[in-house]
Every structure is written in C-alpha cells, then in structure tokens.
Amino acid sequence: MTDPVLEVTNLSKSFGALAACKNVSLDLMPGEIHALIGPNGAGKTTLVKTIAGEIAHDAGHIRFDGELISHLDAAGRARLGLARTFQISSLAMEMSALKNVMLAVMAVSGEVFRFFRHAGSDDALLGPARACLEEVGLQNRAHTRVAELSHGERRQLEIAIALAMKPKAFLMDEPMAGMGPEGLARLSGLLRDLKETAPVLLIEHDMDVVFSLADRISVLVYGEVIATGTVEEIRANPDVQGAYLGDAA
Amino acid sequence: MSAPFLKVAGLTAGYGASQALFGVDLDVGTGEVVALMGRNGMGKTTTIKTVCKLLPITGGSIMIDGRDTKRIPVHKAARLGIGLVPEGRRCFPNLSVEENLVAAARSGEWTFDEVAKLFPRLAERRTQSASTLSGGEQQMLAIGRALMTNPKLLILDEATEGLAPVVRQEIWAAIYALKDSGLSILVVDKTIRELKAVADRCVILERGQSVWTDKPENLSDEVCARYLGV
Amino acid sequence: MSAALVFEQLLNGLQFGVMLFVMAAGLTLVFGVMGLINLAHGSLYMLGAFACAAVAAATGSFMLGLAASLAAAAIAGVLVEVLIIRHLYARDHLDQVIATFALILVFTEGTRWAFGSFPLYLTLPDALSGSVALPGGITYPLFRLLIIGVGLGIAGGLFLLVNRTRLGMRIRAGESDREMIAALGVDIGKLYTIVFALGAALAGLAGALVGSVQAVQIGMGEPVLILAFVVIVVGGIGSITGAFIGAVLVGLTDTLGRFLLPQAFGLIMDASSATSVGSALASMLIYVLMALVLVFKPTGLFGKPA
C-alpha cells in the first residue's frame, strides 16, 4: 500500500468557545481527488487554513510527504509543495494577471533575493506563467490588471497560480465558485489530469462537480467528520442527506 | 401590465476609459423575477453596478419606479427601493453580524427576527465580527442585510455562491416567497437549472450587450451552448 | 518622597491622561473611527483656543469663548471636509496625509495673519480657578478636576455614539466600504461631514479648555497632534475605550517617568547628572511605551487584530 501524501490525525481547533474542528482525521492519497463537503460554517476552510499553516491548530498532527510539518509556518509548508487556493480570491489587484502567476513561478524557483536582473523579461518566469494562464483559459487576459478582471476570471486566475507552484498536493477551497459552466467544464477536465501528478483536497458545494470528480468524499459537520467514503456511499448516507444535501442527492 | 419597476434601455457604461457595456436593455416588472445570464466577464455585474449607480451611466437610461436615475446619487437610488446583494459579499468586516444587519435597515416587514428565521445561523453568530464568518455565512449576511432595507427590487449577484445545497434550496424557496409577496427580483446565478425554475424572464448578455431576452422555457440547448457555454 | 506626594503624582498622571484624551477625542472620531488621517487636527485645536481667547477677550465671558471655540472649529471642519477631504476618501491614505499637511500650513500661518504672532491671553474665570482640598491633605486645582469630569463625559458620550447608535455603525461601515454602505441607501457623504465637524468641534473645545491652562500661541497644535496619535495608537485604532485607557497610560507614564526616573538614577550617580540622564530618558518614555505596546500587541491594547 502506498503512503498518503497528506495525513491529518486528530486535529482540533477552536475559536474561543466555538470548536471549529474536533478531532478531525483525514488523508489524501496519491492520485486522488478527495472532496470535503459540509454545511456552511462546518469548519472546512478552517481545516484548510490549519493544514496550510495560516492558523495554528490546538491539537493533533499534520504529516505531509511523510514528514511532520506542524512546526513550519505557512510559507515553509508552501515551499514543501503544498499549494492552496482561496475561497475568496486573494490576488494582487494592481498587478497584471501574468505577474500574479510569475510570482508563483518565482517563489518555487527559490530565487527571490535577486536584485538586478529584470524579472519581467525573464523567460524562466514568463514561459511557465504563460503556460499556466493558458491552462485555465486566461491567455487573452494576461496583461490585464486583476482589478479589471471579472469575478469569474479571478477565480480562474486563482487556479493558474496554484498550478504554477507545481506542488505535491493541492488544497482547493471552492475553486469552482463563481465560475461559469464553460470554466467549470474546463476546470473539471484539468483536475482530472492534474490528480495524477498531485492529489487534490477539494472543498466544493457544487454537488454535480463533486459527484463527478471525487474519488473519495469526507463530510464535515460541526467540525467533525461524520462520514468518509465513495460517492455512492456518501450519496446514500441518510445523515449526509439530512444535514447537507437536501434534494441534491 | 403597468410600467416596469426597473427599465434599462440602451445602457452603456464602463470603468473610466474602458467601456464594458455597449447597449443593455432590461426590464423588471413589479413582482417579476428576471434572470441575467452570460458567460464570465460579459457584463452582468457591470450592469448591476450601473443600475445601483455605483458606476456612472454614459449612455442610455435607467428608470426606477418611473424616475430617471441619471443624475441621482447612489444612496438616493437605493432609497428608490433597490436592495443589493453584491458580488463577493462585501460584508462590513469591522461590524458584528447584528450591526451589519441593522446599520442600513429601513422599516418594513423584514426585521432582524424575520432574517433570523430565514438564516438561523446568523442569529447564532449575532455578536461575532463579520470578518470571521465562514464564506457561506457571509453570503447569508449579505442577503439578510439587503432584505433589511425592505426593498422593492432585490438584486442578487451570485448570491448562492458558496452556499451549501440545503441552504441554497432555502434561498430559492425564499425567492419564490418574495416574488409572491410582490417583490421584483433581478438575479444573476450560475446554476441555470435553478434559475430556469424561478425566473419569469431571462436576459443574456454577451460582450456588454443584451443579445437574447425571452421566457426561460424558450432557453433551448442551442441558445445555451451559444451564449452560456454549456 | 512621601506617600502623599506619590499619590498626588498619580493623580497628576491620571489627570494629564484625561487631558490627553480630551485633546485626542476629536481625532479618535476622525482617525480612529472614520479612518481618516487628519494631520490638521492640531490646527483645529489651535483654532479653537484662539477663537475662545478672542471671544473671551471681546465679551469678557469664558463661556461664550468656549461656545465660540466649538463653533469656529466646527465651521472650519465642515469647510475642510466639503472642500477638500471629501474628494480624497476614495484615494490612497497618503493623499490625505499631504492634504492635511498643507492644511497645517494654511491654518498656522492663517491664524498668525489673523491674530498676530504673539501669544494670546486666555485664562480661567475666577469661578473655575483656585484649588480645592482633597482627602489626604492634598490641595488640587479645581480646573484639573473639572477636566477629568469633561474627559469622562466625552469618553462616555463617544463610546455610546460609536458603539450604540446606528450613526456609529454607519460610520464604521463607511470606513471599511463606503460604496457598499451608500448602495444600501445611507447618505454617507453627509454623515461624514457631520462626524468630521463633530471631531473638529471636539478638537476646538479641547484647544480652548487646555489652552486656558497652557499657552495660546501659534504652533500649539503640533505637539498635541503627535501626542494624540500616540494615545490612539497605544489604545488601538477604532476603540474609544482603548483611546481612553491609552491616554491614561500615556499620562501616567509621562508624569511618573518625569518624577521617578531622575530619582532612580540619583541612587546610582550624582544628583546633577542623574537629573539630566533621568529626564532625558523621561522625555523618550512615551515613545518607548508606544513601541513596547506595539511590539507585544501589534494592533494596540484594544485594537481588533488585523
């Protein structure tokens, strides 16, 4: 049996009296898309934030690529190959779309403290950045300021940036939200290809997408994982239907 | 049918020098639900912003309740009865949930208690700062906030984004109820299936122009493929 | 060093703190709540003091002077907001810095032009001057007790205004997203004019009150400006409670530092150099305090984490 790329054991996190994650255990195997679903406010984003190292967890362990990473900060974890997308787009509004991606390319190359060479004409950055924009269908918007992109286009850019980091695993927080049907189809295809190189922990409220893409699904309710299983198992689970799916099952 | 509550004709608008709308026609009658559709970046949000006077009108006209809005400021336009749920939520992060709701409230049937009935989660989080709400909770807050201004025309720009399926169903149910109570609604959403069920009419935008306006029944696969990419 | 002296110095520190709060109150509103960097706060303070002195001299009534200080500063506030600040909300904060810096020049030299270069006479009416005996054998100037009262009153009033009224919510909402609050039907422009004028009026009142125990002169607003910013930042931007606690903390630190540091150094060196080293350190003390607070609490004592 292969080892999981990402393994979360008994992770807990509270905000004051509110326990956002309680004893969550979860893993991400190579080559899979593992969907994380659950009602609003269940703690999904919180879980992603603790895994990414943006907020500290109270208890539990996070193992990535076989190593414990709890002691690393967010930047350190990103450098190990853990890329995340944000539920609410987090981009540099005054930069062009291309530059946003170039920065990610540069970050993985590790050569940040270079003061003299012109970055904007550096093919080592430009080439991969252009390729990533093309993957998400933004090649025509490369030189547009992010502030001038529409909401859906920004969502696509989020994905392009994550791609540019060439990570070992993706944490995607509602990547499809705000994207039109066309972008949705494109991204679904992209994720299917991508999971072979790097598995994806996918948070998504669009059940059509989840059911068609996910290899495994975990359901988080009130901070607890109430079920993990295949699409069929989850669809059939009455608890999940009641708490989350409604008619969408 | 009486004159439409919102009447947009030949509207052009844009962001400074870059024009984004090149002629949008759109009517929303009293008690009518109109769906505004189109691919990403086609001008849906821009249309809505212009209707709310967040962007200046550069050509064409917008009439709300029979009044030309060309020269009136944002807050006056809102007071003509528009309740906006903006794209990207835009809750006031430094205010608590309750403060977000009551800050701009105007009297009418929607009160804090009514909103709490629709979204019990908001009542639970009453004193929490809006900046720490989950994405979905913020979305609920934005909808509640617009309702508390007791508008005559509710504008929802991707209001169901990031909401769990159950909640989304509740919102669509609420939209039905609102429509029955005589509220006009202009809605942008990406789930065509649900839109079709609730809308009286659909308007499709392409490159800043309204290119197709008709009943949702007539939204053929061919039209969808051509304008919406499905 | 007797216990009575220490107690009196504590009282002095507290009183100085409250006085700082009075000086900072207007800025708390404009900067702390509206989020507007207003360097001209000190100028409005000066304007209030000059208006009070001029009217008090002309009419012989201190009370009329106080009213004039409120009115003059409020009017100046409205003018400034409508003519200048209003056009800058949508801009970078830095544009506000330079615009209000320009206003300092205009106000300072404008006041000098109108009132001459010499300090003005402004002193308390007999009814408010003199000392009262406190328990413990301390006599304490009446007016300073009065300032404590006024400070507490303003603090309470502002707290209620900002945290308990819809006006307060709307201002705070406007600080984070003006466009959105306007799109919800609030005339945020008018609201901001009113609040700015209120902040200006408070600055003017503080100028008149504090000016009557200090000097009414050109340039009196500049040190106040920095102090007021220190107070607000130590307390945490946006929090009235914070500004109040911050003011008292700064007041106590400054007063006790001035008093105790030279004595402390006196234990380890000769008297003369102890005074000089001690007071050199004392003059830096509030900045040390601010730096320490911010290093340990990067958003001030009561500020919301970013």
Place this chain on the structure above:
Amino acid sequence: MKRETFITLLLMALLFGAAFHGKTGDEPFIITLATKAAIFAIAGVGLNLALGYGGLVSFGHAAFFGIGGYAAGIIASAARNYAPVMTWPMEIAGSTSMPVIWLAAIVAAMITAIPIGIFSLRTGGVYFIMITLAFAQMLYYFAVSWPAYGGEDGLSFYVRNEALGLNMMDPWTYFAVCFGVLAVVLALMAVLVRSRFGLALEMARQNPQRLTASGIRPFNVRLTAFVISAMITGLAGALYADLNRFVSPSMLSWHTSGEIMVFVILGGVARLGGPVAGACLYLLLEEVLGDVTDYWQVLLGIVLLLVVLFARGGLVGLLAGRRAAHD
C-alpha cells in the same frame, strides 16, 4: 522609452539645468538649492522604496537621515580634532574622506534599521506609521538631551569633507557630486523594482497572504526593502551634513520625516522620478513664495492642496498618466 523613464530623465535634466544656470549666472545659491533638492531627492528615493514600492509607510525615516548625518558629523569632527571616533570595542579614527564617510553613514543606517525594522514590521498599516515615528522620536530626544555631540545645538565641522582632491566648498563641484549620487541611486532603484525582488516586494504590498501562500515570507522581503531604503536615506543624510557642514537633532525630528514623505507623495508614490519631482517642486515653491509675503506658507499650503486635489498620483502621475499594468 517608457513615458515615466522619460519624465525622470527630463526632471534630472531640469535639475541639472537649474544648477548650471546658477553657475553661469553667478548665482551660487541656486546651485546650493539644487544640491539640496538632489539630496532630498535621494532621501526620497530611499523612502519611496519602503513607502511606495513596499507599502511600508515609514514616518521615521528622519531617524536614518539623521543617523547618516551624525555619522558624517562625528567622523568628520573627530578627524578635525584629531580624536578617535571611538575607542571601544575597537579604536576607529576620524576621517575627512567622503567615500569613507558615506560608507560609514550607510552602515550606520543599516545597523539602526535592522532592529527598528524587526520590531516595526510586526505591526502594519497605521500602527507601522506610528511605531516608526516612535523610534525616530526616541532618537530625536536622545540627540537633543545627550550632551556629547552638542545636544540640541548640534555639531559643526566647518569645512566640507573631501574626495578625489576636488574642492568641495565650491558649490558647483559639490552639486555635481550629489547629482551623480542621485543618478546612481535612481539607476539602482530602476533596476531593483523590476527585479525578482521587486516583484516579490510588490506582492508583499498588495497581497501578503498570497505571497505567504506561494512560499515567500513577506517579513523577509519587507525587512530587506526597509533596510535598503534606510541605507539610501542614510547616505542622503551624510550628503546633507556635508552640504551644511553641520548636523543637529532637527535632522531627526518628525518634521524631517514628514518633509521627506511630502516630497515622495507630492512627486508621486512608487514612481521612479517622484521624489525628484517632489523635492524640486517643494523647494522651488518655498523659494519663490518666500519672497511674496511673510505669510507665504499659506500660499504654499494652497498650492499643495491644489496639487493633491487635481493631480492624482502626484506630479509624475499627472505627467505620465496612470501606470500601465504591465511593464
């Protein structure tokens, strides 16, 4: 050539032309004024790296300006008095050589900026403004009341320091030196902001969360920018000390911080030529309006207001238009 680059060159040409006019017209004071503008422009270029490109609004750059100035003053006056600058932990002799003094000023500014930066960068936004002010004020009060180097009275060293055997007391020569330094600093800055580091810095300003998620610590990037910025401003301080043959705590006061900031904002934040434009305009106004009336500062204020209200993005913004998204 990009419009902004062109404007920067044009500004430099104007500055040079003004000084040259002073030389040919036998009005040495114009040269002195141009020198002052060049020096403040250097300080502004330094600040602009932190404030404009890095979004780190430092209200304490007077600290570095003053530290640079005092480094120059102390070393030069030590040399003139044949006394060592310090004897512990090692003995350092004074010097009157400008390059040595510049280096010392840069290093002194760096040494001061590192701890200030480490502490200040824990905060952000307005808190950053105020904590940098706090550190500068501490130094200011220290300098005012510390008697060793003249306290509030400051420290005179009478004659400018020397370099390359040139007669620095000649205004034109000294102007040429300062102008040269300004040109070098501008060129460095132009390269720096377009480099990889410049890209990271821009992201640190616009969206630190994204930078972190990409694996780069915003703190490191900011600290580096802050320290480089301080070093440039420190160098300007040393030049200013030499211009006046005098240093005093007023170089450390918040007015100086404010003034440098005004130059940058007036000229155009995050614009290469911004500080040059700002310093030149401000000093020019001061000079011209001073002759009009005793109350000239009212006029100055009004002109500044007009510029802010009607020139978005400062002077360079007015001339060059909005910055394009890609460059």
Place this chain on the structure above:
Amino acid sequence: KVGMITTLTGGGASLGIDVRDGFMLAIKQAGNKDIEVIVEDDQRKPDVAVQLADKLIQNDKVDVLTGIIWSNLAMAVVPAAVGQGKFYLSPNAAPSALAGKGCNPHYFAVSYQNDNLHEASGAYANDAGFKKTFILAPNYPAGQDSLTGFKRFYKGELAGEVYTKLGQDDYAAEIAQIKASGADSVFFFLPGGMGIAFMKQYAQSEVGLPLIGPAFSFDQNILQAVGDAALGVKNTANWSKDIDNEANKKFVEGYQAEYGRLPSIYASYGYDTANLLMSALAKAPVSDMAGFQAALEAADFSSVRGKFSFASNHHPIQDIYVREVIKEGDILTNKIVATAMTDRDNAYVSECKM
C-alpha cells in the same frame, strides 16, 4: 549690505519679528540710506539657516550677518559665516561655545552672553535672602547652561533641580514636587509658551512661593498672555523700558509710534545691534576688516541700556537689573526694582584666545 536671518513664521515668530522691527527702526531713525537689509525667514530650522547664510554670502554678497534668535541656529550659522570672513552681530543668541574656545574676531554678541541673565538671577536670589531654591529648565543645552549659570552665583542650598522636556506644556508633576520640596523660592527658565503654561498653572496651584527667572519668560509679548498670574514676579534683564536715558526714550517712543505696541527686550537688542553697526560703519568701511573690527570693539554708540562696552571676547560688559512685573493701566509690563550685577562680563573671557 546686511543679511538678516531670523524667525518670521511658525511658533517662535514673535521674537524674530521684534528683532527685525527694532533693527529697522534704528536705521529709519538714523535716516541711513546706505544700509540695505535683506531679511530671510529661517523657519527656526538650523539647516535652513545655514543655507540662507550661504545664500546671503554667495548670492547677495552681504558684508554683515545678523538676526538669529536661537542658540542652536547660531551654532549652525556663525562658525560657517565667520569662516567665510563675514562679520556676525548677534541680536540674541550667544551660546557659551561661541564665547569661549569658539570665539572669533568677527563675531560679536550685542545682547548678552547666554549665561548672564541666569547668573544675575542667582546673584539676586542671594540678595533676596533665599536659602533653598528649587530650579528648573528644559533639558537642552540652553537649559543646562541656564541652571549652571544660576548655580555659578547662587550660594544657598538647592531644594531640587529638575529638567523638563523641551516643549512641555503641563507642569503639574513639577509643581507637586516644588510643593513637597520645602523650597523657599523657585527659579525657572522656560522660554516662550512653556513659561506661560508654567506660570498659569503655578498660580492655579496656589503654591505661593516667590518666582524668579530670566527676562525671557517675562517679555513684553508674553506677559499679556500670562495675565495676572505674572504680577509681582521678579526677573532679571539687561534692559527695561523704564531705563532712564535719552536713547531708550527715543527707542521706546519711536517703537510705539511706528508699530503700535510696546517694545520687547528682543526689539531692544535689534535696535542696539543696528546702532552698533552704524557707529562702526561711520568709522571704517567693512572692506577694511581690521578697522571695522576695531570700530565695532569700540562700541561707540549710545545703547538703550546705558553703559555698554565689549569684553575681550566680544560679549557685552553691562549692568543687569532685577525687574518686577506690574500693571500699567490694563497692560502688564516690567519695572526695574534693583540691580543684580554691575559691569558683568562673562565666565568665558579667559577661555577665548584671539
């Protein structure tokens, strides 16, 4: 050609304006058309002052500089100016550094040496029989010099010695210390607004101990702002408007007629400076450096202070008086009540080698 660098804007403008007005009055009264005065505003910034000096010397080619109010500005300008061979006549600031080792043949202080008035206060404290004086001044060189000057002549015991923050406005803590110290008198040097604030607060605290201080806090322009709180306070000065001599009468009356206000001590320094300059010019042209210097040294003019001569380090030898604040009608002003020191030169004469 005279270049005057003085403070005309901002906080300290009143002093600069008085010096300028006094200076101009003297020239006008003398009907002198040969002297051209170029006045520049230093904004109270040392660096600006230095640059203005450069300007006046290089561009306007002035022969004589004057006008600076503040010691720190003087320290910045004077060495540079005399270094370039110009004469500098100080109408106010005269820091000890320029009186002792830093003295220069081309530098003349017309006003006093900085320590003088403080020394006189010390001497007066003895005369008044004070045994336990509490002394305070701001913590900067002039403040430190002030307390040193006071102590140089004061023979009693110190009840306390306090340095306040420069620009401080609230003195409650110091006043409390004074009350607790068991002092029998208070000496303070707090120029400008600091003095106004201190005296008002002192009066409100009803401490009641006698105050003494140098004239700077009791200047004609400040007194009105202090109000009745200043009444009866003793201060030491080398000039007062009631000094009885022809020159002073002409000055005081002329000043009131010209500017509509009573002259301040700074105005008197400006006036004397101009008269000294004109007296020297009458003897030798500036181009004759040695001759002009000798003519200045002779101090052959009628000073509003009465006796006036220069010590070997170019600082005045003069009488220093004790004045008391009184009310003349509605206006507060000073009246001489005693002489604190006669023919006082200064403590640095021997250090000056020129």
